[in-house]
Amino acid sequence: MITVEQIMNALKSILDPELKKDIVSMGMIRDLVIEGNNVKFTLELTTPACPYNSEIEQEVRNKMQQLGVNLDMKITARVMEGRSIDISEILSGVKNVIAVASGKGGVGKSTVAVNLAVGLSKSGAKVGLLDADIYGPSIPLMLGLTPGLIADENGKIIPQEIYGIKVMSMGLAPQQSDNVGIWRGPIISGIIKQFLTDVNWGELDYLIVDLPPGTGDAPLTLAQTIPITGVVVVTTPQTAAMNIALKAALMFKKLGIPIIGVIENMSYFECPHCNNITNIFGIADEQKIVEKFGAPLVGRIPLNAKIVEDSDEGKPVALADTDYAKVFERVARNVAGRVSVIAVEMQQHLIQ
């Protein structure tokens, strides 16, 4: 007869490659039932978008096979909370807030934010997308959304929903002011606070926030209003762009916000005819990026006309089943994996 101890001991030898902890102490094994030689349990992963999910699953199957039992395994995922305790209870149903920032404008920050949201949503996570770029809201266009918002019975704004993603943007407000360009700091702060407090976001695993470029009022307001899990920094490979991105990253670090990772966009060009790869803007050394930013490179995204076309048509490239979609799916998985690591560290810190 196989015992609970034997099962747990076998499973204890399996480490989550990223969290560096065994799956039993992580509480990933649930509802264990043993009936003779039949073993039944649920494997609860830390995010549906974890890059190592299939690896862990396979290892569990191998271990159970070695023990010679019949395994009936259910696989679920419960995203961990990566936010410190929030006294104000703003966004209490949101487990992780991921800010997407850049130094310069035009590096593809909004493109990354949208496709990251799509990638995470495709994996089964509950995702929201907040366009905090008040001056130049581009998210609605990229998702094919038109202005129009309604309120719920408590007077809170209901975000628009598309591709399973809850979206809020200044560009969805019915009457857009023509002089949006002259709005100043305090007004921008006010609007961002409203986006967080007066919008009914409901339950979310990840709220992605597309910040305006640079180190202005928006990131400060965001950081002062809600606990952020971390920030994804988007840059292009040129040294100048990278240096400005680094400035933005340093500002977040000063605010005590972890850097989830760096995304190098417009990284290279693959010729559609001969598949030759050209590094149009040069090659940034990965090791240098890691050293400078103190965070991993979570993705290199190629320069591709399809990304522009799809975006202009309101259909993000990550939706399709193409190589480009796969690039973004990988980025989403890497980000989700890093967010799990940060969440675990944060929870350990809270417990200590």
Ligand SMILES: Nc1ncnc2c1ncn2[C@@H]1O[C@H](COP(=O)(O)OP(=O)(O)O)[C@@H](O)[C@H]1O
């Ligand atoms: N990898 C890419 N390949 C080709 N075009 C891209 C890529 N990433 C972004 N773009 C295009 O570059 C422009 C700027 O991107 P956007 O996401 O709006 O930048 P940001 O939000 O940083 O200002 C858009 O037209 C977008 O479609």
Ligand SMILES: [Mg+2]
């Ligand atoms: Mg943008």
